[in-house]
Amino acid sequence: MSNNSVLFDTPGPKAAARHRIYTVLAVVVLLGLLAVAVMRLADNNQFEGRKWEPFVSPVYIERFLVDGVLETLKMAVAAIILAVIFGALFGIGKLSEHRPLRWFSWLVVEFWRAVPVLLAMVLVFYVWGIDRGDTGAFWSVVVALMLYNGAVLAEVFRAGINAVPKGQVEAAYALGMRKTAVMMQIQLPQAVKIMLPALISQMVVALKDTSLGYAVAAPGLTNVAKLTYNSPSNGQNIIPTVLVTAGLYIVMNLILTWIATWVQKKFVGEKRIDVAAAAAGQD
Amino acid sequence: MRRLKFGMAAAALLVAGSTLAGCGDAGEDGDGGVDVSAEDDCDGKFDDGTPMAELADAGSINVGVKYDQPGLGFMDAGSDIPTGFDVEIAKLLVADLCIDPEDTDAVNYEETISDNREPYLESGRVDLVLASYSITDERRQIVGQTGPYMVTGQQILVPADSDVESIADLKGEEVCSAAGSTSLENVNKEGAVGVPAETYGQCAEDVANGTVPAMSTDGSILLGLAAQYDGELKVVGDEFSEERIGVGYSKDEPEMCEWINGVLEESFENGDWEDAFNATLGGDDVEVPEPPALDECQA
Amino acid sequence: MDVVWENREAILIGFTHTVLLFLIAGIGSLLLGTVIAAMRVGPIGVLRVAAVIYVSLVRNTPLLMVLLLFRYGLPKLNIKFDFVDIVVPTTAGDIRLNNIFTACVIGLSIYTAAFVAEAIRSGINAVPLGQAEAARAIGLPFGGVMREVILPQAFRATVPPLASVQIALIKNTTVAGAVGVVEAFNVMRSMTNNYAGSRIEIFIAFALIFVVLVEVYSFAAHRLERRWRIA
Numbered sequence: 064m065s066n067n068s069v070l071f072d073t074p075g076p077k078a079a080a081r082h083r084i085y086t087v088l089a090v091v092v093l094l095g096l097l098a099v100a101v102m103r104l105a106d107n108n109q110f111e112g113r114k115w116e117p118f119v120s121p122v123y124i125e126r127f128l129v130d131g132v133l134e135t136l137k138m139a140v141a142a143i144i145l146a147v148i149f150g151a152l153f154g155i156g157k158l159s160e161h162r163p164l165r166w167f168s169w170l171v172v173e174f175w176r177a178v179p180v181l182l183a184m185v186l187v188f189y190v191w192g193i194d195r196g197d198t199g200a201f202w203s204v205v206v207a208l209m210l211y212n213g214a215v216l217a218e219v220f221r222a223g224i225n226a227v228p229k230g231q232v233e234a235a236y237a238l239g240m241r242k243t244a245v246m247m248q249i250q251l252p253q254a255v256k257i258m259l260p261a262l263i264s265q266m267v268v269a270l271k272d273t274s275l276g277y278a279v280a281a282p283g284l285t286n287v288a289k290l291t292y293n294s295p296s297n298g299q300n301i302i303p304t305v306l307v308t309a310g311l312y313i314v315m316n317l318i319l320t321w322i323a324t325w326v327q328k329k330f331v332g333e334k335r336i337d338v339a340a341a342a343a344g345q346d
Numbered sequence: 347m348r349r350l351k352f353g354m355a356a357a358a359l360l361v362a363g364s365t366l367a368g369c370g371d372a373g374e375d376g377d378g379g380v381d382v383s384a385e386d387d388c389d390g391k392f393d394d395g396t397p398m399a400e401l402a403d404a405g406s407i408n409v410g411v412k413y414d415q416p417g418l419g420f421m422d423a424g425s426d427i428p429t430g431f432d433v434e435i436a437k438l439l440v441a442d443l444c445i446d447p448e449d450t451d452a453v454n455y456e457e458t459i460s461d462n463r464e465p466y467l468e469s470g471r472v473d474l475v476l477a478s479y480s481i482t483d484e485r486r487q488i489v490g491q492t493g494p495y496m497v498t499g500q501q502i503l504v505p506a507d508s509d510v511e512s513i514a515d516l517k518g519e520e521v522c523s524a525a526g527s528t529s530l531e532n533v534n535k536e537g538a539v540g541v542p543a544e545t546y547g548q549c550a551e552d553v554a555n556g557t558v559p560a561m562s563t564d565g566s567i568l569l570g571l572a573a574q575y576d577g578e579l580k581v582v583g584d585e586f587s588e589e590r591i592g593v594g595y596s597k598d599e600p601e602m603c604e605w606i607n608g609v610l611e612e613s614f615e616n617g618d619w620e621d622a623f624n625a626t627l628g629g630d631d632v633e634v635p636e637p638p639a640l641d642e643c644q645a
Numbered sequence: 646m647d648v649v650w651e652n653r654e655a656i657l658i659g660f661t662h663t664v665l666l667f668l669i670a671g672i673g674s675l676l677l678g679t680v681i682a683a684m685r686v687g688p689i690g691v692l693r694v695a696a697v698i699y700v701s702l703v704r705n706t707p708l709l710m711v712l713l714l715f716r717y718g719l720p721k722l723n724i725k726f727d728f729v730d731i732v733v734p735t736t737a738g739d740i741r742l743n744n745i746f747t748a749c750v751i752g753l754s755i756y757t758a759a760f761v762a763e764a765i766r767s768g769i770n771a772v773p774l775g776q777a778e779a780a781r782a783i784g785l786p787f788g789g790v791m792r793e794v795i796l797p798q799a800f801r802a803t804v805p806p807l808a809s810v811q812i813a814l815i816k817n818t819t820v821a822g823a824v825g826v827v828e829a830f831n832v833m834r835s836m837t838n839n840y841a842g843s844r845i846e847i848f849i850a851f852a853l854i855f856v857v858l859v860e861v862y863s864f865a866a867h868r869l870e871r872r873w874r875i876a
Contacts, residue, residue, distance in 0.1 A: 089691045277823060302722070313701075520743065
């Protein structure tokens with residue numbers, strides 16, 4: 064919020080009084096909304112003990128953390144690693160001097176960026192994963208996320224490589240380095256450094272999208288949630304389950320975002336490239 | 347960095363929450379269902395070289411069941427073996443091979459969804475499929491199916507105050523059923539609009555809270571659901587389809603058929619089948635149906 | 646491609662639902678997102694905090710969770726969405742805007758609004774400081790500064806990031822298919838079940854239609870941006 068104060072004057076006594084009234088009103092309205100929500104939940108027996116019991120039972124906690132959080136993280140990490148490789152290949156491909164390669168890379172990237180992840184997931188699952196059980200579903204999710212996030216990261220790579228000052232490349236050529244060496248030793252290492260934050264914010268997107276494995280019976284947090292609220296003994300506890308599960312996703316993502324900020328401070332400083340930042344983090 | 351503090355606080359809360367845990371005991375109330383004990387002597391019970399002998403010798407088996415249909419095949423997040431009528435029948439078959447159906451090291455219950463039952467049998471991932479598996483001629487081209495161990499017809503479940511009497515009254519109306527099921531296709535064939543849901547339980551919930559006017563699937567499942575909603579919902583209409591639920595096995599192992607039929611026949615006679623029904627789909631207001639007539643095995 | 650051609654009516658109905666989900670949720674999220682963005686930069690501290698919390702919670706939640714809550718959760722609180730029940734019979738089949746559709750539209754709007762708010766905030770930050778200072782110098786209050794000077798320009802600067810949010814929304818409508826709206830994804834899934842042999846071509850047909858939708862939208866947004874470019 065850099066220019067926040069520019070939008071309005073430092074309030075004078077009258078304005079300050081008015082703001083106080085607004086503040087009180089806003090607080091009342093917000094608390095009112097909260098109260099209505101809680102009342103509604105209470106009126107419809109959403110605070111019933113057995114609806115919440117699973118979340119304090121060791122059996123379920125283990126399920127949520129091991130089969131849920133851990134599997135989800137595994138899928139997200141595998142997907143993002145593969146997406147980085149995919150993105151690097153096609154991002155460099157888009158910068159190639161060979162027209163056919165450039166066009167091909169452009170086509171692949173545009174296609175997978177425009178196709179909904181869910182469609183890709185179902186395709187990979189039916190064509191390849193369906194008779195491979197849990198692992199099949201797991202990798203179907205990972206491959207679909209790789210294709211989509213990889214296509215997004217290809218753009219980030221391209222922008223990152225282009226952000227490396229031209230003079231360095233020219234100097235490298237002047238020293239007699241070959242094209243590949245320039246890319247591998249001069250451009251890529253710096254591009255990766257510039258891209259790190261964008262990479263990690265893309266990881267948040269990948270992590271969220273692992274929940275779509277729901278459509279192909281894949282393991283992960285959403286699947287554990289589904290089994291929990293569908294269990295007759297938990298008394299139709301979809302609302303508690305969704306609240307708890309969403310909370311777990313939020314915590315995971317906040318930790319990721321925090322890591323991203325830390326990495327950026329440590330390795331990149333304040334330098335950012337807006338193109339990459341804008342391209343990533345959209346889901 | 348207000349956000350950061352918030353994240354840390356949330357993480358701390360989570361940790362605190364998990365250390366405080368251990369006060370609930372959801373998911374620890376046994377496995378439900380009937381206790382089935384394994385036969386203890388399989389030496390020479392099956393002819394050498396048959397798939398049953400191989401399974402009995404190996405002492406392990408893979409069975410495909412549903413994980414998401416309470417009452418038929420359901421895996422509670424808090425337990426390690428699934429429950430339901432399909433699973434109970436599977437246990438009887440497994441026990442007949444001298445394998446302990448409660449021993450998760452010996453019996454691997456695989457989740458099969460509607461779309462992957464044939465591929466699983468073809469590729470040998472599972473030895474048997476008991477997953478609300480309707481016997482159809484198309485499927486018999488690809489896999490072996492025998493039974494049925496349950497014959498049901500599709501009916502409809504509506505709110506108690508509804509004046510719907512048959513599926514014909516629901517033309518153009520929304521009717522809920524489980525995604526990917528034959529029930530859903532039949533609903534569309536009858537001129538209603540099928541609404542897919544995750545499970546039959548979700549459908550019943552949708553009917554109870556008015557999201558959809560009706561749901562439709564096998565009568566026995568509906569009765570079980572209606573029983574859960576004491577009097578809020580009722581089952582109406584004649585059965586407008588016949589579903590014959592059977593056991594799937596690999597087409598390469600035709601010897602399975604006679605054996606499965608033998609075990610089913612025995613369970614019809616000694617009351618195991620009835621116990622299985624009562625423990626799962628049955629309820630106070632649900633009558634136990636007559637055991638169905640088994641198909642002949644094609645030689 | 647025969648399979649695709651034979652089922653063209655079902656596909657058309659599916660994509661009609663997709664486009665309707667997109668249009669209604671697009672407008673809904675734009676309105677809600679603008680309000681959130683205004684709260685976010687306004688002078689009332691409580692509202693700023695509320696907006697920050699809203700955005701960070703919703704942004705970090707998977708869309709599927711939001712839709713599950715609206716589709717299956719809220720009816721349990723007696724919040725049903727049956728105030729909308731429009732059936733438009735067409736020759737290809739019914740276009741049904743029922744309670745499930747409505748629940749998904751509201752869920753999609755609430756989810757997308759968080760991203761819209763962030764996009765608009767970046768747009769507001771892109772408006773030169775001098776503009777706001779000048780507007781204040783002639784005595785406009787906060788509301789006036791926003792309405793007359795900042796927002797119109799911010800909206801222009803917002804076109805590219807908003808366009809990517811809306812493109813994400815086009816693709817996100819498929820998640821509504823996973824909870825029972827008969828949109829493109831749902832139609833595709835039932836087709837791949839019925840015609841196992843032609844799965845790949847069915848997928849390619851659907852994927853290409855999505856590519857066309859996304860490209861058409863990108864092109865329109867690009868034209869808008871060029872026309873509105875801040876001088």
